[in-house]
Amino acid sequence: MTSAAAKVAVIGGGISGAVCASLLAGRGVAVTLFDSGRGAGGRMAQRREVMEDGTELRFDHGAPYFTVTNDEVAQVVGGWEARGIVAEWKAMFACFDRATGKFTDFEKEGSTKKYVGVPGMNSICKSLCSEDGVVAKFGVTVGKMDWLQDRSSWSLASLDGKDLGNFDYVVATDKNVGSPRFSGLTGRPPPLDLSLFPRLSVMVQDIPVRPCFALMVAFSEPLAMVPVHGFSFNNSDSLSWAFCDSSKPGRACVPPNRQSWVLHSTAEYASKVINHIGPRKPSVDALAKVAEELFREFQATGLSIPQPIFMKAHRCHCYRWR
Known part of the structure; x- marks a missing residue:
């Protein structure tokens, strides 16, 4: 050009x-x-939901964060930080083994910088x-x-x-x-x-595109038995990833005593559902069933997950971001 x-x-x-x-x-x-x-926003979209009591919730239901491995990209992201549309998400991450019920591979703050858009991933x-x-x-x-x-x-x-x-x-x-x-x-x-x-x-x-369902949930209090703000799953048939969306910088819309989480399904689970319901937009009933199944798997972790005060599923197609 x-x-x-x-x-x-x-x-x-x-x-x-x-x-x-x-x-x-x-x-x-x-x-x-x-x-x-x-x-x-695309696959960095953020959804706004309003509860019955008028409380506004926002969920990054697509990519939870991004990392930088290229010096040229790092320079661009540095400019975004200076403009206030990006910030580092300083949180602890781990992997949860569904078979043993234990967290492993704890990743300390700063070992790999994770960036998020502020006040939402779509802000960039x-x-x-x-x-x-x-x-x-x-x-x-x-x-x-x-x-x-x-x-x-x-x-x-x-x-x-x-x-x-x-x-x-x-x-x-x-x-x-x-x-x-x-x-x-x-x-x-x-x-x-x-x-x-x-x-x-x-x-x-050759471009990898994997189907995924995202479950957006909010709780009236922090999850006491979850020691990290984000974790992947091993040995789960339906869940691949969970992260505490309200722990990200700039997420001031959630009251301090509440937490919002986003759960991502496995590609295999999503493919199975899509093969059953077809490629068009899922019905409300179909999404409600997905929400129930994914949340049931979340509760089956043994982490004393309480009933949420808000729960909603969303279908998306995601490129590999992790």
Whole structure:
């Protein structure tokens, strides 16, 4: 990309799309970002829930944190820290063995820095998508992408047929633009026909995407028998990860005497459920059953898990983040 006047469409407002849009805009490129959701975040999304008593709860139900292993990325994250949209999550983590009922592999604070968005994981994406030079359009699903040979540009249209404009380049950070899953969700063919781009088709197939259900729960008091703020599971058929969301920096919406947790299912459990209910959005009853099953497994740990004051399941598809 050599021209500063180039027009680029970025599809997807998750962390990949938001960072891409920010970096391009910083180099003088005209960027338009499209995302089918209500706002930025993608797999770093945060959900807002309100209890019957009016208490507001917020859950990072996607990626719980991220780490940095690259000096160039570390420099970028340092800039985010200076802006106050990222902070280090200084907490203790471990692994829980479901078979023995014991915690192992305790990881002390600072051994591996874990970063979170402030006040939510989606704060990073929201901030980047609002920077100068980035025009973000949410609630817009790109339904068609055509290469116009005579104009050497891409023509984009929404799912309902609305013209979204012509662009010199397209950056697709959402695998669904060329995935059969798009058809399962919308009943339409994917926007990009990957049969026309065999090399790209192979590359897309190599991107690991694993199904997952997230269970958001809140308790009236801290879990006294859980000595860590995050832990993975060994020997569990349905749970892979649990973390105390309210222990993250900047989570001031939860009263001090309460705790909010997010549990992630195993990919195997999620695949089994999806194979049974189909690829479309799960019904309320289906999600309620998932919530009951995952919470039952959480209580079966022997950690004296009390009944929650709030519980709700959510389905997501996650790239590998741990």
